[in-house]
Amino acid sequence: MTSDIGTDTSTDTRTAAAGPDADTGSAGLDATRVSWSAEGRLILDGVDVTAPAGAVSGLLGPNGSGKSTLLRVLAGVQPPSAGPTGAARVVFAGTDLLALPRRRRARTLAFVEQEASTDLPVTVLDAVLLGRIPHRSLLAGDSDDDRAAARRALDAVGVAGLADREVTTLSGGERQRVHMARALAQEPALILLDEPTNHLDIAAQLDALRVLRDLAGRGVTVLAALHDLQLAAQHCDHVVLLADGRVVAAGDVRDVLVPEVLDPVYGVRTEVLVHPRTGRPVLTFAPRG
Amino acid sequence: MPRRTPITVPLAVLSALSLAALAGCAQGPDADAAASPTASAGADAVGTAYPLTLDNCGVETTFDASPQRVVTIKSSTTEMLLALGLGDRIVGSAFLDGPVPDSLADAAADAPAVAEPLAEQVPGAEAVLGLEPDLVYAGWESNLTADGAGDRGTLAKLGVATYVSPAACKAPASMPDPLTFDDVFAEIDEVGEIFDASDAAADLVADQRDTLASVAPDDRGLTALWYSSGDDIPYVGAGIGAPQMIMDAVGLENVAGDVHDTWTSFSWEQAIEADPDVIVLVDATWNSAEQKIERLESNPATARMTAVREGRYLTVPFPASEAGVRNVDAVVSLADQLAGLDL
Amino acid sequence: MTSLRPAADARPAPDPAPGRADRGARARRGAAWWLPASVVVLVATVLVAVTIGPADLSVADVWRSIATHLGLGGALGLEPLGALPDGMVWELRLPRVLTAAAVGAGLAVCGVVMQSLTRNPLADPYLLGLSSGASLGAVLVLVAGLTVLLPVAAFGGAVAALAAALGLAGAIGTITPTRTVLAGLAVSQLAAAATSFVIFWSATGDSYREILSWLMGSVAGATWTSVAITGLAVLVLGTLLASTGSILDAFTFGDTAAAALGVPVARVRWLLLVGVALLTGALVSQSGSIGFVGLILPHAVRLLTGARHRLLLPLSALCGASFLVWADTLARTVFAPREVPVGIVTAAIGAPVFALLLWRGRRVA
Numbered sequence: 002m003t004s005d006i007g008t009d010t011s012t013d014t015r016t017a018a019a020g021p022d023a024d025t026g027s028a029g030l031d032a033t034r035v036s037w038s039a040e041g042r043l044i045l046d047g048v049d050v051t052a053p054a055g056a057v058s059g060l061l062g063p064n065g066s067g068k069s070t071l072l073r074v075l076a077g078v079q080p081p082s083a084g085p086t087g088a089a090r091v092v093f094a095g096t097d098l099l100a101l102p103r104r105r106r107a108r109t110l111a112f113v114e115q116e117a118s119t120d121l122p123v124t125v126l127d128a129v130l131l132g133r134i135p136h137r138s139l140l141a142g143d144s145d146d147d148r149a150a151a152r153r154a155l156d157a158v159g160v161a162g163l164a165d166r167e168v169t170t171l172s173g174g175e176r177q178r179v180h181m182a183r184a185l186a187q188e189p190a191l192i193l194l195d196e197p198t199n200h201l202d203i204a205a206q207l208d209a210l211r212v213l214r215d216l217a218g219r220g221v222t223v224l225a226a227l228h229d230l231q232l233a234a235q236h237c238d239h240v241v242l243l244a245d246g247r248v249v250a251a252g253d254v255r256d257v258l259v260p261e262v263l264d265p266v267y268g269v270r271t272e273v274l275v276h277p278r279t280g281r282p283v284l285t286f287a288p289r290g
Numbered sequence: 291m292p293r294r295t296p297i298t299v300p301l302a303v304l305s306a307l308s309l310a311a312l313a314g315c316a317q318g319p320d321a322d323a324a325a326s327p328t329a330s331a332g333a334d335a336v337g338t339a340y341p342l343t344l345d346n347c348g349v350e351t352t353f354d355a356s357p358q359r360v361v362t363i364k365s366s367t368t369e370m371l372l373a374l375g376l377g378d379r380i381v382g383s384a385f386l387d388g389p390v391p392d393s394l395a396d397a398a399a400d401a402p403a404v405a406e407p408l409a410e411q412v413p414g415a416e417a418v419l420g421l422e423p424d425l426v427y428a429g430w431e432s433n434l435t436a437d438g439a440g441d442r443g444t445l446a447k448l449g450v451a452t453y454v455s456p457a458a459c460k461a462p463a464s465m466p467d468p469l470t471f472d473d474v475f476a477e478i479d480e481v482g483e484i485f486d487a488s489d490a491a492a493d494l495v496a497d498q499r500d501t502l503a504s505v506a507p508d509d510r511g512l513t514a515l516w517y518s519s520g521d522d523i524p525y526v527g528a529g530i531g532a533p534q535m536i537m538d539a540v541g542l543e544n545v546a547g548d549v550h551d552t553w554t555s556f557s558w559e560q561a562i563e564a565d566p567d568v569i570v571l572v573d574a575t576w577n578s579a580e581q582k583i584e585r586l587e588s589n590p591a592t593a594r595m596t597a598v599r600e601g602r603y604l605t606v607p608f609p610a611s612e613a614g615v616r617n618v619d620a621v622v623s624l625a626d627q628l629a630g631l632d633l
Numbered sequence: 634m635t636s637l638r639p640a641a642d643a644r645p646a647p648d649p650a651p652g653r654a655d656r657g658a659r660a661r662r663g664a665a666w667w668l669p670a671s672v673v674v675l676v677a678t679v680l681v682a683v684t685i686g687p688a689d690l691s692v693a694d695v696w697r698s699i700a701t702h703l704g705l706g707g708a709l710g711l712e713p714l715g716a717l718p719d720g721m722v723w724e725l726r727l728p729r730v731l732t733a734a735a736v737g738a739g740l741a742v743c744g745v746v747m748q749s750l751t752r753n754p755l756a757d758p759y760l761l762g763l764s765s766g767a768s769l770g771a772v773l774v775l776v777a778g779l780t781v782l783l784p785v786a787a788f789g790g791a792v793a794a795l796a797a798a799l800g801l802a803g804a805i806g807t808i809t810p811t812r813t814v815l816a817g818l819a820v821s822q823l824a825a826a827a828t829s830f831v832i833f834w835s836a837t838g839d840s841y842r843e844i845l846s847w848l849m850g851s852v853a854g855a856t857w858t859s860v861a862i863t864g865l866a867v868l869v870l871g872t873l874l875a876s877t878g879s880i881l882d883a884f885t886f887g888d889t890a891a892a893a894l895g896v897p898v899a900r901v902r903w904l905l906l907v908g909v910a911l912l913t914g915a916l917v918s919q920s921g922s923i924g925f926v927g928l929i930l931p932h933a934v935r936l937l938t939g940a941r942h943r944l945l946l947p948l949s950a951l952c953g954a955s956f957l958v959w960a961d962t963l964a965r966t967v968f969a970p971r972e973v974p975v976g977i978v979t980a981a982i983g984a985p986v987f988a989l990l991l992w993r994g995r996r997v998a
């Protein structure tokens with residue numbers, strides 16, 4: 002069964018995402034000078050982030066490094082604070098995201114939170130259909146297009162069989178995937194995810210990342226915060242490493258996931274091996290000292 | 291305008307006689323004991339034999355002597371003492387329901403505790419005890435609770451007797467069902483006995499009986515609604531309380547008389563369906579007769595009632611609508627007003 | 634590529650009670666029928682309720698009265714009813730039934746909005762101190778004897794309470810649902826304490842009965858003016874609120890998710906709260922604070938329709954209207970000739986229903 006996201010004919014989506022271009026300049030995400038502070042504490046300090054289109058980029062960093070906050074600012078859910086070096090700019094495919102009207106932004110980018118829960122008796126299908134809200138008038142009901150897009154999203158993450166189940170009855174991993182499906186139903190050109198592999202078994206983690214790679218293969222820009230460095234090593238093309246609200250390193254995964262960079266940030270001793278078949282880094286960690 | 295039967299003359303006579311009658315014989319009809327609480331001292335004794343023990347609302351109450359310092363709560367009890375010429379015993383009054391009737395105005399003026407009440411609401415126990423009373427005479431049973439003037443048992447332990455107007459007893463065994471004038475007169479007699487003023491009481495009762503007997507109940511079978519309070523949901527006199535008693539004496543049939551209660555919440559729809567011939571308006575400071583008329587006339591449904599269209603209203607002041615010394619006056623007044631209506 | 638197998642996950646999905654599992658599917662299938670059915674039920678309810686009452690009026694009489702007032706008397710060759718029975722039908726029962734319908738609809742809609750906005754299944758229209766504020770305003774004028782100002786004072790009290798609650802929530806920091814609820818609680822308690830104090834201090838004689846009747850909520854005094862006020866409020870504000878189905882859906886997973894779906898969260902929250910306050914204030918000014926309708930109806934209707942607001946909102950309104958009309962009919966007939974305030978009936982019904990919902994293990998949402 003193929004996943005057909007991205008070939009839908011809805012308007013306004015991913016006009017610039019044709020032709021994956023490793024060069025971030027024209028098609029990917031380019032954010033500069035993103036800062037955020039609360040109650041006098043600087044959580045993000047002038048962060049510059051790029052994520053190329055058509056690739057899976059990982060946002061890494063220890064707890065408290067500001068990953069979630071950065072994603073929320075990029076998603077437009079939290080406005081950036083005035084930074085020490087000037088105002089933040091978040092540009093995607095040539096468009097200033099922060100200046101976009103909300104609904105247009107919601108048609109362009111989707112954001113999957115770390116924890117999103119509800120007590121209401123919402124079905125999986127209904128939850129995924131929420132992703133279609135930016136695409137239709139607020140007074141209208143679901144159209145056939147909407148339902149088709151929702152079904153495609155459900156298929157892509159493999160929860161089609163759960164369509165009529167209530168979200169509250171699902172396991173953590175199933176719920177996580179429903180949230181991903183909701184984001185996919187938005188048919189975004191840019192998708193931001195905050196720890197999408199939490200609560201998932203290994204197999205499900207791999208499946209989730211495979212969905213993201215499929216998306217990237219269609220030209221979608223994917224930026225996911227991951228705390229599992231090994232997963233990042235295995236699946237990401239491009240990574241950004243945050244520590245204490247600053248970018249410590251960014252670039253190809255083979256360049257960033259090296260002991261010289263990781264050891265001071267995580268406080269461990271890293272050993273990097275090369276996977277014989279894939280050529281990707283394999284990491285092992287030992288305590289410092 | 292209602293004419294009140296002047297009882298100043300009998301009152302003057304009583305005052306004169308009571309001085310002489312203290313050691314003399316008390317004459318007067320025995321109170322009808324059928325519905326009244328029992329007394330262990332005979333009513334025809336020379337004076338009251340103390341200690342006097344009574345059952346009052348199910349509580350055994352003992353009086354060692356004639357009370358000298360009384361706190362009265364509510365108009366019914368205050369006026370009772372004034373009518374018996376015992377105004378000088380009142381050291382504090384509270385929660386009065388309106389001005390005293392003209393007939394008692396002089397007595398009230400002579401009683402500073404009545405002219406300047408202790409409180410507008412139920413007074414607290416400490417305020418009451420501060421007056422060092424030997425009796426708290428309450429018009430409603432609920433006045434004597436710990437939150438109010440004091441719990442009856444507690445006050446008794448402190449040497450303060452308590453007495454509730456028997457018509458206001460709420461316990462089924464003690465509540466008069468129905469309330470009759472005999473019950474009202476029995477209370478007057480009992481109060482007289484408590485204060486060793488049985489002569490005064492007997493005279494007052496005799497006088498009230500005569501007055502009552504002089505009123506012939508209307509025999510035209512007129513119906514009436516006793517509108518006590520309430521706006522959206524009217525609160526009316528029902529079948530077994532003072533309103534019914536008064537209406538029976540006046541000769542009015544109570545449209546809410548089937549309800550087995552003293553007062554009851556009613557419905558405008560039923561009132562309109564019954565379409566009473568007259569409406570009795572209770573005039574209270576918090577809800578005056580004028581306000582009631584305003585309400586009746588401004589509501590398009592009630593405005594169609596015959597009594598409202600033709601202004602057939604009878605007015606009775608609130609204190610007179612509760613069991614006490616003013617009920618007979620109320621009967622007389624209502625009968626006069628009824629006769630004055632063009633029916 | 635293969636589709637992901639759900640079984641790859643932690644454990645085979647346990648099969649819950651079938652009712653819950655396919656409720657969503659059932660809801661979708663039945664959806665087309667619920668709205669027209671509930672409209673029919675409401676119309677029938679109103680028509681029947683008008684003919685019920687303690688007075689001895691036949692159904693034919695009631696219809697005669699209504700027909701003549703609607704100008705159909707001539708066409709149908711009907712004699713008008715006598716002044717008194719006609720007054721009972723046209724000035725007492727009909728306004729009362731219509732007001733109950735409007736109030737029930739408005740409270741139910743407000744209940745849905747409040748529960749979704751604050752993501753709290755125990756929320757009701759009075760959450761932000763609206764009813765306590767209205768009660769304080771009402772009690773103050775009742776005690777002062779200025780009964781004619783009652784509706785204005787109740788409405789003003791409700792709005793003032795909302796302003797106080799939002800102001801308090803805003804003063805703490807960013808306005809979050811939790812803060813709003815807590816601030817509303819504080820304002821509620823304050824207003825309730827003030828109300829109790831005023832009652833205790835000044836209520837004399839029987840005036841407490843009026844106050845009690847208002848506090849419990851009653852439509853006994855409804856006139857055509859009440860119908861106009863509540864009807865207009867429900868038609869204008871209620872319709873506006875009921876059209877926010879998609880927006881409220883967006884809040885299902887929280888504020889962040891709603892923002893990510895393109896909803897201007899802070900602005901929408903303000904507008905919705907103000908809308909609820911205005912509508913609730915208008916309703917409460919005519920009927921007092923009738924409880925349980927705004928709390929229970931949304932849960933009951935969700936059992937039928939699931940959580941999609943597009944259907945939940947209008948259906949709650951219609952069911953709320955029917956429910957309150959029946960409750961009021963009970964209130965004025967069960968204890969005839971006495972009447973109880975309808976708030977007592979809604980509480981008597983609402984509390985056990987609530988307990989039943991909990992006991993049967995369904996999620997209270």
